[in-house]
Amino acid sequence: MSSKSANITRRLVVSTLATLPMLAARLTTAAQAQASENQLSSWNDGPAKQAILDFVRVTTDQASSNFVPPSERIATFDQDGTLWVEHPMYTQVMYCLERVPEVVEQKPELKNVAPFKTVLSGDREAIAKLSLRDLEEILAATLTGMPVEEFEAEAKKWIETARHPRWKRPYTDLVYPPMLEVLRFLRDNGYKTFIVTGGGQDFVRVYAQQVYGIPPEQVVGTAAGTKYGYDKEGKPFLTKEPKLLLNDNDAGKPEGIHMMIGRRPHAAFGNSTGDREMLEWTGAGDGARLKMLVLHDDAAREYAYGPAQGLPDSKVGTFTSALYDEAKKDGWTVISMKNDWKRVFSFDQ
Amino acid sequence: MSSKSANITRRLVVSTLATLPMLAARLTTAAQAQASENQLSSWNDGPAKQAILDFVRVTTDQASSNFVPPSERIATFDQDGTLWVEHPMYTQVMYCLERVPEVVEQKPELKNVAPFKTVLSGDREAIAKLSLRDLEEILAATLTGMPVEEFEAEAKKWIETARHPRWKRPYTDLVYPPMLEVLRFLRDNGYKTFIVTGGGQDFVRVYAQQVYGIPPEQVVGTAAGTKYGYDKEGKPFLTKEPKLLLNDNDAGKPEGIHMMIGRRPHAAFGNSTGDREMLEWTGAGDGARLKMLVLHDDAAREYAYGPAQGLPDSKVGTFTSALYDEAKKDGWTVISMKNDWKRVFSFDQ
Numbered sequence A, B: 001m002s003s004k005s006a007n008i009t010r011r012l013v014v015s016t017l018a019t020l021p022m023l024a025a026r027l028t029t030a031a032q033a034q035a036s037e038n039q040l041s042s043w044n045d046g047p048a049k050q051a052i053l054d055f056v057r058v059t060t061d062q063a064s065s066n067f068v069p070p071s072e073r074i075a076t077f078d079q080d081g082t083l084w085v086e087h088p089m090y091t092q093v094m095y096c097l098e099r100v101p102e103v104v105e106q107k108p109e110l111k112n113v114a115p116f117k118t119v120l121s122g123d124r125e126a127i128a129k130l131s132l133r134d135l136e137e138i139l140a141a142t143l144t145g146m147p148v149e150e151f152e153a154e155a156k157k158w159i160e161t162a163r164h165p166r167w168k169r170p171y172t173d174l175v176y177p178p179m180l181e182v183l184r185f186l187r188d189n190g191y192k193t194f195i196v197t198g199g200g201q202d203f204v205r206v207y208a209q210q211v212y213g214i215p216p217e218q219v220v221g222t223a224a225g226t227k228y229g230y231d232k233e234g235k236p237f238l239t240k241e242p243k244l245l246l247n248d249n250d251a252g253k254p255e256g257i258h259m260m261i262g263r264r265p266h267a268a269f270g271n272s273t274g275d276r277e278m279l280e281w282t283g284a285g286d287g288a289r290l291k292m293l294v295l296h297d298d299a300a301r302e303y304a305y306g307p308a309q310g311l312p313d314s315k316v317g318t319f320t321s322a323l324y325d326e327a328k329k330d331g332w333t334v335i336s337m338k339n340d341w342k343r344v345f346s347f348d349q
Helices: A003-039 A047-060 A090-108 A116-121 A122-126 A132-143 A148-161 A178-186 A200-207 A208-212 A252-260 A273-283 A322-329 B003-039 B047-058 B090-106 B116-121 B124-127 B131-144 B146-160 B177-188 B201-212 B252-260 B273-283 B321-329
Strands: A074-077 A193-201 A217-230 A236-246 A266-272 A290-295 A333-336 B074-079 B192-200 B219-230 B235-245 B269-271 B290-295 B333-336
Touching: A003 A178, A047 A290, A047 A333, A074 A178, A090 A116, A090 A132, A090 A148, A090 A193, A090 A200, A116 A132, A122 B290, A148 A200, A148 A236, A178 A193, A178 A266, A193 A200, A193 A208, A193 A252, A193 A333, A193 B116, A200 A217, A200 A333, A217 A252, A217 B146, A217 B252, A236 A252, A236 B235, A236 B252, A236 B273, A252 A273, A252 B219, A252 B235, A266 A273, A266 B252, A273 A290, A273 A322, A273 B235, A322 A333, A322 B124, B003 B047, B003 B177, B003 B235, B047 B146, B047 B177, B074 B177, B090 B192, B090 B201, B116 B124, B116 B131, B124 B273, B146 B201, B177 B192, B192 B201, B192 B252, B201 B219, B219 B252, B219 B273, B235 B252, B252 B273, B269 B273, B273 B290, B273 B321, B290 B321, B321 B333
Parallel strands: A074 A193, A074 A266, A193 A217, A266 A290, A290 A333, B074 B192, B074 B269, B192 B219, B269 B290, B290 B333
Antiparallel strands: A217 A236, B219 B235
């Protein structure tokens, strides 16, 4: 080989070698992108899926100006209407209504007193008309006054046996696979996932690990206090008290996040006015922040409700026009159940 | 080879092979035990070190009846007097006292009013005599009324510059290496470590990640509420309010653990009567539970205080005779700083 051709060969080798890492990086990125796509297999292509993919890409890419260190990756999810069905009534309210007979058995003086009398009547129309104050009274009576372990055992038993009136399936079957995919996808990318629910913290903690892969300490919810005491043998126990510590709705969501998590999320998911402040708080942070709202516009596979779509308002999960406007103005992404999700439930074809 | 000798050889091979996994397991266990020993290198051999080693061994050994699944491994640590120095005064109280001039600058009407006047006088004896109610008033004035980020920045600045009066070092230098080793040892064995402190949750969260490797969401402390609002540009913020949500002392510790963690710890560490209920609650669970109390009996290297040892009582970290008796009766392990720790601080020889 002449010295010249050797030189050319050397240069070729060197330049080829030099491009290899870049090539490898590109291949890896392409492979990762494909893997990410596969993880969101229940999602149709569209702006919602793209927003999730883009967010994860830029916040986990060290070369990106929007990179978030793994230790700071926090994502929060509303539960009712965001991770599972909230119609015709929040699952926990169903639980409380169904517990009324047992409560009355222990406190017979409630039998002929409103609102317990109404619930015992079984008159669905009358029950549907109960006021918020009535419901609060029922919640306080059914959720407090017992040791925390007793509540846990009761709720666990109920959640295993109760059936949703429309699908005749356990409520835990009525979680949305597209959202389970997002939870897993975020966790696989170093995000710590939290539930931030208006529902009862102790109630959701009973099944959150099994259903969502989220441990009790990562469930933030409406919470009543407990009281420490001792039984006759001197064994300590905690009793659930009717004293409200955290109303984890509306402004209570960012307040609860500060209390329980101690830092601002980088991603937040909701579906109603009750999630507005959580999304605002998330969006007000620096860098890339993912703010998403699930819109219930699928009467065939699930439900369609909310004035934002000219649909009837609902007692639960109100998605108002004002919320819709704020979402558009502030760059939140609205997830259309109908268009963005290939399937709503795991039992969908 | 005769058929008989072949048989013997086969049996030998088979029996040798059969013992191999067991041998490997024994070697592994021995190696692991050695590694565990090394991880607790600041501990002298003795019942305290042994209690930690035994607890981790039985709760992580799948063959043990005391095995705890990784997802349920929770360990809680008091902070002041357990993880770092609490004398002559809780660090956070020092912070509040030192912030008084700044607060008075913003609210000059406090200048000539007790207890602010006393603090401003610089009269150490008078300051030491301030009542609990005085201190609470100072805490409320210095810890609330500002956005959460402002508080965080202030506290961070202080913690970086403040010095302990005896050692003239940053307070964060005054953590106990033996306890840092326990934190790491438990985490390496699948335990999620939490701080459960009577100190301010927001305050401890400022440095817990850096100093203890514990993220904000794993710090449970005395917590005041926050209030969500908007500034003139419509940007949301959270203001620290003087409303107490959780008094994380005494019975407040198990109550706070239930609220923030949602399950009973398997291990708990404290040093005073304020930790009594946390240790009781931990001990009342099934299976192996580690309950440990740090006894400050080392006047030379740190401090010696508490009537349990016939030493003078202290305004902070009271270790009473009753607590000592309960520890003995219920199988809690008392850690003697003097005897169990090779070194108290990282700068000790």
